[in-house]
Amino acid sequence: MKTTSRFKRGLSALAVGAALAAGSAPAAAQPAKPQYGGTLNIGMVYLTLAPLTWDPTDWAWKFQQDTGTFYEQLFAADLSKAQRNGGPHAFRADAWLPSDAIRGELAQSWEMKENPLRVEVKLRKGVMFPDKPGVMKSRELVAQDVVDTFERLDKSPKKVPTYFDHIEKVEAPDSHTVVFRMKEFNAEWDYRFGWGYFSGIVPREVVAAGAKDWKNANGTGPFMLTDYVQGNAVTLTKNPIYWDKEKIGGQEHKLPFVDKIVYRTIKDEATYLTALRTGKLDVLEGIRWSAVEELKKNAPALKWVRSLDNGGTFIALRVDTKPFDDIRVRRALNMAVNKQEIVKAYYNGNAELFAYPMHPDYKGYFEPLDKMPKAAQELFEYNPEKAKQLLAEAGFPKGFSFKVQVNANSPDHMDLLPLVAAYLERVGVKMEIQTMEYGAFLSAMTTKTHAAGYMMRNGHTNPTTSVRKSFVSKQTWNPSMWADPEFDKRMHAAYLERDESKRQLLIKLMTRDIVEKAPYIWLPTPYVSTAWWPWVQNYGGELRAGAERPGPIHARMWIDQAMKKKMGF
Template sequence: TDEPVVDDQPVVDDEPVVDAGPKYGGTMRITAWGEPVGWDPAKTMYSQLIYMRPVASQLLTIDWWKGPQGTGENPMDLPWIAPPDSLQVGDLAESWEITDHTTVVYNLREGIMWQDKPGIMEPREFVADDVVHNFERFMASEVHIFATDPKHPVSATALDKYTVEIKMNEPSFYQLHTTIPMYFPMVAPEQIEQYGDATDWRNLTGTGPWMVSDYVVGSAVTYERNDNYWMKDPEGRDLPYLDGLSVMIIPEIQTRLTALRSGQVDIMQGVTWQAAEELEETNPELERRSIVNTVVIKLLLDHKNPPFGPTGDPDALKVRQAANMAIDRQGIIDGYFQGNAQTVTNCMAPGLAVAAAVENLPPEAAQLYEFNPERARELLVEAGYPEGLKVTLATDSTSVNLADMFTLVKSMWDDVGFDTELVVGEAASHWGILLSHNWSGAIHAQWGFSTGPGAWDARDGVVTYFNLADVQDDELNDIYDALDDEWDGQARIDLAADSYVRANELASEIYMPVDNLYNYWQPWVGGYSGEMGNG
């Protein structure tokens, strides 16, 4: 009989490998350095609501599926900063329409449920009256951003059960397009009716994917999955995939790094370049991604009083130019940061279209970023200070590194004719003085990229919240008027770039180099590529 033919080659399965999809369950552990500042969106700045945003949703959100884990259309470095239309997607609202320059109408999703919070409320549907309730709280708050911006919503009206109309007092594209739909998380009216506000985490009730289950000061904020969350992934699977989320509060950087090295945390964002060099040596298995540093270190200059003000005074301009040109930015990058930093010319992310690169600035503005102590000395003489002048440079004590860097700035200023007093104050006092607009000389502001093009808005003599240096310039105000009337996306980008060029022509403030940062995650973490934000 014939023997069977034996093929000693490995059997190849022609069937395609089927993606098993995400694995459900488990708890993700991430790190944070500070305690929650607040839980109530009507009493706390949006940027300080990082612990409550997983609980409470906004009208619109970012389409995270267009990031690295989806179509790859956007790197998701800074998705919340002036997001283009292509990145916005409905959250509580299914669709929306800006009907005129002061009005936006939102059509809410049907079937979204408030979370089940024993003692506060049973689950019920989210409806238009809930949006009205939240926006009336925002508009009535004396500490909310609406209270300090002359352009703000004046009414929120439920047109029917699932339709809301919000009206502005004056045209503002940025408010209608970004601020109103994306910066105001909604909390349950029942919580406010029962407790008066949303300041206690134990009562926090939203519609988001997570619910706060515990908060231990100095330890962690713990979240549990909201099983009634409405959103699905592109394949129709329930979200979130995880059962829990733990934000471990670890103020000390070395302790955070130890937790990352030992696998006690899964994701750590904002790792400095110094720590990244160490981690490459000790834990090469960790995944990482270089990210844009979202915090700009800048020196605000007092535009109300000499020697840096007023804005339009020619001699004050020369002093501001001298203060800029006296700083050896490249020397700071090469020496202080050991090459791990870059020059920025404004408070927008270097990778965004509105960021004006030094090489694209007009000569009068570009010269600010050239280290030219000789010209700085000449400018002070031309401004009427042949014997030099006394100035104050104020910073805070939260970071020894910043104080060290500003010691270098003091030395550079003193070398060209300034007599600089470096004042290092307690953090709370420093920021209180800064926000009061009641300061003189130069003051350090550690400011995010999100200040946007309105950072120097002083139209009709009203200085806006972000214009902390009281810059007042007719050309900038004209640009802001044009921005309010312009609704084309590319035209708005061009106008925003114009505002940054103009601010540099005025030498309105001093931008220090921005150091490189990294996001790290453990090799077992799937579906993550170092994105920033609440994805």
């Protein structure tokens, strides 16, 4: 009986998929108005990783991905400007919101003022924290909540160095006004606390109860965290007193649309691909190129978006250890790896040779490889003979060996690293590969105890942070341990520059410099895809409405229940 049911369901999905491809399926037409109810099962970009923390003061990069449906921020992406709405923006960058695509979330309005330099933020009135038995009674969000959240972050021993150095003080002159007094201008002022990785507003009652315990979590967002099973799922239930609305067809509708969202944690790639194909996942946000054709064949009704990954893949070489303190060694290892062949043979053409540390989407900041100096270009040209020559000049005519650590939860890296090792072995350099579970892998880097080689994917973030976090002295996300006082000064000057066109030039020159000095073995950047079933409406493959934060996107999605039933799910 079960086999017959699955067979019929499969035939139904295939039939609807064919009709969708022909462009004539009435079921594919977007409803005139949203539908309420149902549960969305979502495999997020990093579905192999369980939440790292529930407390922003742990300064975990994934905080907003896991908590962004209940902890809101001052600012968020203006999703009315998404491409699916006829706008210019894809909203897939990991932490970059174009200046014309930022809206107030908890902030009603804001203004930068001079003498003294400050930003004055007016909060929305009537935004409520829901009742949380044993933690807090329902009450209104006030300015002191913002001040308290900032001060906890600023005092955290885990704080990213220099992150808030531009801020002198944060004050609440009245219950709905917050003033950020600044020591100096910083080009990232709105990102650093307004819509950044750690800036969800956490009420004092949650802190008193214990912000690290998921059972105490409570914010002003569209959903409430109601269940968490480590390594399995995060369950979020509709907040009945949520304040925001979505305008569709000229009419405003109360958010959120679905009753429940479940964020699945699935470590095995085959398992999460099967979950999508069989409809157990409604959306899967990060699909390797190698799985796309098979999914399109077996689940033709799926809708797709393809984009260049918003993170760079590389092997960091610790420049504070020998032999990687020698630029000749670092450049040699780059020349020893056939990166063009990796693009063609390993990725089957589904990658770009050069797209890190600056992303091609960063218009005005990105400089194509063919426009860069020869010293940068030759690091992407396969030249094992010159690699051997440089190694000999550096005192390693017979090569050497070194340890490389890699994240066991990354299928792509686990497959790619042995290929890179094989290239290096041809010039006498041997790798000792150490696989690590993500928690230990990340801890090794943040505590600076990681090996001389460290393979990782690091998000671009935004044009300035991509350079700052990776190559400014003593930064948390600086796995090569790069430390150059002159480079640090140039970075500071870029942040002070208010003219974006001038800032773009500064960042281009710094990018050239760091690429040429090769603190990493630079590797190609792959394309990735997002897929979703057509019953998921008001969605076009957007991934982030802030720094790794999909919450506002997911809150605006609804389920066409009739279509889902017709497709046999």
